[in-house]
Each structure stands twice: as structure tokens, then as C-alpha cells.
Amino acid sequence: MPGPNRKRVIGLWPSLQERNLPSPLSATWSPPQDKILITTYVNDLSKHLHDTYNVLFSTDFCGFLGNPLVAIDCLKMVCNDEIKFGLEAVAFKHVIKNLHPKSLNGTSEFIGGYHGRIGWSASDARTLFDHSKVLLLDSQITETQLLLQIASQFNRPIYVNIHEGELNSNLGNIQTNSTTLVVENDISPESVDKAFQLSDKLGIGRIYDLVHGGRSRPNFNWYKDWKVISDEMKKFRPTLVHIPIGTDASDSLPNIMPEQFWEELGKLRNELCFFPIVECQWGINRGSIICEPHKDPWRIRYLQAKLKILVDNDVVKK
Numbered sequence: 001m002p003g004p005n006r007k008r009v010i011g012l013w014p015s016l017q018e019r020n021l022p023s024p025l026s027a028t029w030s031p032p033q034d035k036i037l038i039t040t041y042v043n044d045l046s047k048h049l050h051d052t053y054n055v056l057f058s059t060d061f062c063g064f065l066g067n068p069l070v071a072i073d074c075l076k077m078v079c080n081d082e083i084k085f086g087l088e089a090v091a092f093k094h095v096i097k098n099l100h101p102k103s104l105n106g107t108s109e110f111i112g113g114y115h116g117r118i119g120w121s122a123s124d125a126r127t128l129f130d131h132s133k134v135l136l137l138d139s140q141i142t143e144t145q146l147l148l149q150i151a152s153q154f155n156r157p158i159y160v161n162i163h164e165g166e167l168n169s170n171l172g173n174i175q176t177n178s179t180t181l182v183v184e185n186d187i188s189p190e191s192v193d194k195a196f197q198l199s200d201k202l203g204i205g206r207i208y209d210l211v212h213g214g215r216s217r218p219n220f221n222w223y224k225d226w227k228v229i230s231d232e233m234k235k236f237r238p239t240l241v242h243i244p245i246g247t248d249a250s251d252s253l254p255n256i257m258p259e260q261f262w263e264e265l266g267k268l269r270n271e272l273c274f275f276p277i278v279e280c281q282w283g284i285n286r287g288s289i290i291c292e293p294h295k296d297p298w299r300i301r302y303l304q305a306k307l308k309i310l311v312d313n314d315v316v317k318k
Ligand SMILES: [Zn+2]
Pocket: 184, 209, 242, 279
């Protein structure tokens, strides 16, 4: 649904009463005392994102050592004034001072949220390579409590996304009602359930990552099994969805996905009112470590082509 109907979709966002019903994934659940206050934060976040942007892009496409602020120059070319974009800024320590609300000046409006730490996941689903990558990334990403403080200094709801493993190990020291925390599923088989239960218990938002959903299943095949993912999303009811479209095969959807999958994702977008976030890692040989996407015409064309698929299928609404 384009333009004017967008508000109507937001009106369908589950009411507080609906959200207080027992969830399909957790049989025993009791609301914490501040449930209503925190649920209001989740609704505020969702409304703010839908009202302000058409889509967010993770700054991962600038490379882990790249300057995330060049993402804005690149995305202006990709989106061509037709699509309102914002950023999910990966909160690396070496750039966090540039992503702070006080240092952003004219570009602060582009920040939609931060991606924080991933955390430990005791699962066979992670290979030695995954474990090393996560340990390295987490050592370079801003500590969760500090990130929550930074996010709370904006004059609007800025979310902080951490993975379920990181949330689980920080439960005692995170103040969930200080800002808008969201939890993302990781790649272990129990991760979706764990993320759901944590978000339900704390009354915070949740992110469903499509690739993590697939990787949490042994021998998962996107061409044969994609319906399993759409069924899981219906139960998970994400606030936000990570759509990884990069060229890095280890952390992206296959380059060519079944058309029915994109159609289904568009339907789910309308049904569940989730907000889309595009992730794009290039792979070690193509610029995942460092690149300048605004200077590379092929990267701009690549992002344009993927964005067109999302717009054509109503996953991203103009
Ligand atoms: Zn993700």
C-alpha cells in the first residue's frame, strides 16, 4: 500500500490488550509491572520508523573498518529522492563518537537505530569461522549499556539491536525501560524461541533475521524450504526484519531467490507491519573489511537492483 494508506497499516499494529494475550511461543508468561510502559516504547519506535522512513540500511555495506557516514552519500544515489532511507549504524568503537547525536549535526536525522553486540551462542550451528568472526566483531562493538545511554540522548526513539545471546548474558544489568532495545534471533536452533521469550518477558521489540532463520535449520534450502521461514515469522511477529542481500554467501540470502518468496515477504510486511532493514555484506574479497561504496558504481547498481525487488514486491513501500 503506497503513501496515504501507510498510516492505516500502523493503526493495525497490535493493541496493548492484544499484545498482553499469552503469546503462541510461550505457554507460561506473566507481564512485568512496567509492561505497559515498555510496550508503549515499542509502539512508539514502530510508529516513528514507519512515519519517518521507507527503509533502513545497515552500515555493514561500508565494510567493518569503513566510514559508516559515507553510507548516506551512497544511499542518496541508490534511492534517488524516491525512497526515504535511514541507517542502522553498526556501533563500532572506532566510529561511535562520530555517530553520537551531538557530533552528527546535519546527519542525525538519518540514524534510525544502532546494531550492538552479538554475544555468545553455545551452539553447533556456529562454525569455528563464525565464532572467531563474532568474537572479533564484539570486541570492536560498543558495550551494550553505553550504547543504550547514547541512544537515549536523541530526541526520538532510536533502537539498540543486540542478539539474543548478548541480551541473555546481560539481563541483570540492562535497563530496558531507558530506551528502545530490540532483540535479534541468532543462528542456533533455539534462538528464535529464546529471542521471543526474552522480548515478551521484557516487553521489548524483536528483529527477525531471515538468514539466521535459515541457518538455524540443518540442511536448509531456500528454494524448497522458504515457507518454513514465513510460518516462523507469523509466530514471531517481528517489529523489524533484517533482509540480508549482500554478496557474502555466509551471511546473505542466495543471489537469486524464488519470486514467490519476495511476494510472500511483501504480504507478511502488510500483515505483520514489520519495518524492513536491508543488510549488505560484500564478503572478505569484495569489501566487507573496508570499502567506499559511494565511489563504486557497481555497488550502487547492485543495491539499486536489490531495492527494486523489495519495492516491486511491497516489502519496501514508497
Ligand atoms: Zn541481522
